[in-house]
Structure formats: structure tokens, C-alpha cells
Amino acid sequence: MDRYKEIIPAWERFWETLHRPLSPVIRTNTLRISPLELQKRLEAKGFRLEPLPWDETAFKVEGEIPIGNTVEHWLGYYYVQEATQAFPVRALAPRPGERVLDLCAAPGGKTTQIAQLMENKGLLVANDPAPKRLRALLANLYRLGVLCAVVTGLRGEEFPKGIHFDRVLVDAPCSAEGTARRHPRLRRGAPLGIIRRMAGLQKRLLSHALKLVRPGGIVVYSTCTIAPEENEAVVKYALDQGLAELLPWEPPVPYSPGLTSFSGEEYGPELKKAVRFYPHHFDSEGGFVAVLKRTS
Ligand SMILES: C[S@@+](CC[C@H](N)C(=O)[O-])C[C@H]1O[C@@H](n2cnc3c(N)ncnc32)[C@H](O)[C@@H]1O
Structure with a gap:
């Protein structure tokens, strides 16, 4: 990525961020469920959800099992989307x-x-x-x-x-x-x-x-x-x-x-x-x- 050093602002922070893990983000499928209802269901299963301040349908998620392994995912209540x-x-x-x-x-x-x-x-x-x-x-x-x-x-x-x-x-x-x-x-x-x-x-x-x-x-x-x-x-x-x-x-x-x-x-x-x-x-x-x- 060195060829981008002159165009990426705060290069050191950019480079350091590339080495940090990324938490999954999910987008509520509003065709099937509301964000609030989805949050309640996933939190009841032990996931920690942090709403993204700029998008009322999206949450950053942490949990002990992969977020793709739930019945709610299978039912199409959300899509894992960065x-x-x-x-x-x-x-x-x-x-x-x-x-x-x-x-x-x-x-x-x-x-x-x-x-x-x-x-x-x-x-x-x-x-x-x-x-x-x-x-x-x-x-x-x-x-x-x-x-x-x-x-x-x-x-x-x-x-x-x-x-x-x-x-x-x-x-x-x-x-x-x-x-x-x-x-x-x-x-x-x-x-x-x-x-x-x-x-x-x-x-x-x-x-x-x-x-x-x-x-x-x-x-x-x-x-x-x-x-x-x-x-x-x-x-x-x-x-x-x-x-x-x-x-x-x-x-x-x-x-x-x-x-x-x-x-x-x-x-x-x-x-x-x-x-x-x-x-x-x-x-x-x-x-x-x-x-x-x-x-x-
Ligand atoms: C960045 S991915 C798309 C991701 C998708 N929009 C999403 O949000 O899930 C780019 C897609 O372009 C497709 N693709 C490759 N060559 C293409 C072409 N000539 N015309 C249209 N799509 C093409 C690939 O198969 C790939 O699925």
C-alpha cells in the first residue's frame, strides 16, 4: 500500500487500523422485523449489539458464537454486511x-x-x-x-x-x-x-x-x-x-x-x-x- 502514502490522510492510523480485527455488522431486514425487535431477540441469546449512530437498521455485534449461526439469520431477519x-x-x-x-x-x-x-x-x-x-x-x-x-x-x-x-x-x-x-x-x-x-x-x-x-x-x-x-x-x-x-x-x-x-x-x-x-x-x-x- 506504500504507493498510497501521499493520498491517505493520517497514514500511521490507517496502517495501524489495518492490523486490528473488525467486528461484524448486521443490517436489519426491515421486510421481516423491526430493528428493536431484532435487538431484543439477539440480546436474549447473549449477543451484545451496539447500534451504529448513522444507521437505525444496523448494529455492531459481539458474541460467543458466529452471528451467522442463529435461527434469526436463517429466517432472514438480518444480513451480515460490513x-x-x-x-x-x-x-x-x-x-x-x-x-x-x-x-x-x-x-x-x-x-x-x-x-x-x-x-x-x-x-x-x-x-x-x-x-x-x-x-x-x-x-x-x-x-x-x-x-x-x-x-x-x-x-x-x-x-x-x-x-x-x-x-x-x-x-x-x-x-x-x-x-x-x-x-x-x-x-x-x-x-x-x-x-x-x-x-x-x-x-x-x-x-x-x-x-x-x-x-x-x-x-x-x-x-x-x-x-x-x-x-x-x-x-x-x-x-x-x-x-x-x-x-x-x-x-x-x-x-x-x-x-x-x-x-x-x-x-x-x-x-x-x-x-x-x-x-x-x-x-x-x-x-x-x-x-x-x-x-x-
Ligand atoms: C463486489 S462483488 C458484488 C457484491 C454485491 N453487490 C453485494 O453487495 O453482495 C462484484 C460482483 O461482480 C460480478 N462480476 C464479475 N464480472 C462481471 C461482469 N462482467 N458483469 C457483471 N458482474 C460481474 C462478480 O461475479 C461479483 O459477484
Whole structure:
């Protein structure tokens, strides 16, 4: 990660945080239960739940057994979702009755969160080309009682045009450097070859997503990586196609603005509107979110 020393604020704290364990976070499935009721049930089983101050549906959890091993999990009362991972859908802000596409959906953390905000009303298309991951996606949709979703198994960059979606989420495949707290080998940073390969696919996915959304519609681009080549460079590439503008978005937690340049590459002042999350900001993983609006 040394190549990020100049861009990550409070580098020492960032590096120290990467070596600290991460408590699991759960998101209440409000399609099935209220946060208060869920808290009571899990506390009665001996779990300690700490509500996240910025999200009334989420709790940090500690307990003697893994949080995935409960009947409440099996009944779909909650989804284990790292805190940073909840922000792309909050930025997407889907509403009941809309047409929403989740282009890289498996295993369904964000699809199920979208369905909650849509209150199970409207059309939610959950797409992912990886067969094994599709099975996990389907299982999660059933478990959480998602009724408004259809599932497709296409490469996102080939998703057919025709339906004009109100909102599209591109939670892109990435080099996952932001998950280095859980995957120590990533503390060295991802190999540059992987970063470049991912960036090519991400550019195709985001450019195509902008053609799938209606004029005036919203596309959210998110990753769980720190690499600017997979974040700001991808958004700049998509903006340069002239179909969209970048919207400002303020998350309710500490964050850093998107970069305007890195390693000799210029992304421009516009990219400050994107959001970077680092693990030492609110004891989480790392990630990136950009909100684009189709203009023509
Ligand atoms: C970061 S994960 C998505 C996580 C998911 N959104 C969630 O919250 O549970 C990225 C996903 O992109 C999928 N993917 C890989 N290549 C793709 C492509 N060409 N088009 C669409 N999705 C792709 C992977 O199979 C993987 O499931």
C-alpha cells in the first residue's frame, strides 16, 4: 500500500487500523422485523449489539458464537454486511415502485438492501454472470423475503438495452484492497496487473450502465478498493463519454473527497464530489462511491 502514502490522510492510523480485527455488522431486514425487535431477540441469546449512530437498521455485534449461526439469520431477519458496504445503496436512494438494476449483484447484500428501501414494490433486476455466486444470491433473496426481484446471469457490459431503469447500481468487481483488514495479504496492495485488468472491465461496466438508465436517472458506481485506477479514473472515463454529470453526495460518516490526480494522471476538480472511505475513519473497511446522473 506504500504507493498510497501521499493520498491517505493520517497514514500511521490507517496502517495501524489495518492490523486490528473488525467486528461484524448486521443490517436489519426491515421486510421481516423491526430493528428493536431484532435487538431484543439477539440480546436474549447473549449477543451484545451496539447500534451504529448513522444507521437505525444496523448494529455492531459481539458474541460467543458466529452471528451467522442463529435461527434469526436463517429466517432472514438480518444480513451480515460490513458498515462501508451499506453506503452505495444509501447513495442510490431507490424508492418504492421504481425500476432498479443491480448490475453486479451477487451474493446480494446490496440487492436485498435495495428491496428493503423499495418496500418490495416495483421492479428490481439483480444481475451477475458468476453461476456459483448466483446461487448464493438466489438463496439470500429467498431468505430475506425479496418479492420484487428477477435474476439474470449476464455479463453486465452486455446487458440488453430496452428497459429504461430509474436507477442502476454498479458495485463493480475490483481488486478489493479495502478489505485488507480481513485479508492480510492485501495489506501489501493488489498487484498492478490485476488493478489494470479490473479497471478495463469497470470502465466497460460503468459506461454501459449509463446507457441503461433513463435520462435524469441515477447510476451509483462503487468499489471496495483504494486504487485510483479503479475509482476516479473509471468515473472520469465514463464522464468523458458526455452522457452524465457527477452529483455531490454527503455520507453521514467521516470520509475523504475523491482525488483530482494520482501518479501523474489528472482526473480534474469534479472528482472531489466522489467519496473515499478509509478503515480508520469509522472503524470499517475501505471503499469508494460516486453518484452520476444521466443528462442526455
Ligand atoms: C463486489 S462483488 C458484488 C457484491 C454485491 N453487490 C453485494 O453487495 O453482495 C462484484 C460482483 O461482480 C460480478 N462480476 C464479475 N464480472 C462481471 C461482469 N462482467 N458483469 C457483471 N458482474 C460481474 C462478480 O461475479 C461479483 O459477484
